[in-house]
Amino acid sequence: MMRVDIATLFPDMCQRVLDESILGRAARKGLIETHCHQIRDYTLNKQKQTDDYPYGGGCGMVMYAQPIQDCCREIIRQVQAQGRPRPHIVFMTAAGSPYSEETAKRLARCDSLLLVCGHYEGIDERVIEAWADEEISIGDYVLTGGELASLVVADSVLRLQPGVLAEAKGYQEESYWDGLIEYPQYTRPEVWEGRAVPPVLLSGNHAEIARWRAGQSLERTRLRRPDLYEKYCEKQRKNR
Ligand code: ADE
Numbered sequence: 001m002m003r004v005d006i007a008t009l010f011p012d013m014c015q016r017v018l019d020e021s022i023l024g025r026a027a028r029k030g031l032i033e034t035h036c037h038q039i040r041d042y043t044l045n046k047q048k049q050t051d052d053y054p055y056g057g058g059c060g061m062v063m064y065a066q067p068i069q070d071c072c073r074e075i076i077r078q079v080q081a082q083g084r085p086r087p088h089i090v091f092m093t094a095a096g097s098p099y100s101e102e103t104a105k106r107l108a109r110c111d112s113l114l115l116v117c118g119h120y121e122g123i124d125e126r127v128i129e130a131w132a133d134e135e136i137s138i139g140d141y142v143l144t145g146g147e148l149a150s151l152v153v154a155d156s157v158l159r160l161q162p163g164v165l166a167e168a169k170g171y172q173e174e175s176y177w178d179g180l181i182e183y184p185q186y187t188r189p190e191v192w193e194g195r196a197v198p199p200v201l202l203s204g205n206h207a208e209i210a211r212w213r214a215g216q217s218l219e220r221t222r223l224r225r226p227d228l229y230e231k232y233c234e235k236q237r238k239n240r
Helices: 011-018 021-028 065-081 101-107 125-131 147-158 206-224 226-239
Strands: 002-008 032-038 088-098 112-117 134-137
Touching (some): 032 065, 032 147, 065 125, 088 101, 088 125, 088 147, 134 147, 206 226
Parallel strands (some): 002 032, 002 112, 088 134
């Protein structure tokens, strides 16, 4: 059963998200375990300050290495006290490697993950060097902190754990599984505000429906994601 820990200055915000919806239900069923930890609890100064001015000047603040290290050490201790191996440690930073479903699948095989969130302008590089197994960015934009990024990683990894999604097929048919985007979906009513559901979906002909969906996936990918389409065609050529 997979465990994910998040080290952050906003543990309540992160835990609230993880306790909702599908992941919350999975945790209550004992299919996954999530824990969020307050980095500020590990500060040693009176003011519980977690950051300071950058050496060399410049704007913004930089998070101290020490509270992050002590927080990581305590989390590792708690994880190992459960009889688990040492967690795989990921620092969330805009300068990390780009995140994708491929990375999610790789991380999903870990026994446990420790996601470390920076805030402000950054984290003292030395604690990253000392503790990170890898650094991940969820995309080419800058967030105010790693919290949302860690939640994206936790969500995409934990949904792959056995039993979390209602059907195991849930994630197999979906986008990116075969490198294409999803076909469009429809539910009742048959006509909504003058817009009818594509007639083939009402035909009951399962082979024809599957063919239509595959065609929609392919066409949508070609139009919306030429980069994925190119990759897909390349893969098809190799498999032949
Ligand atoms: N922290 C700030 N921006 C980020 C991003 N794009 N991905 C991961 N962590 C971040």
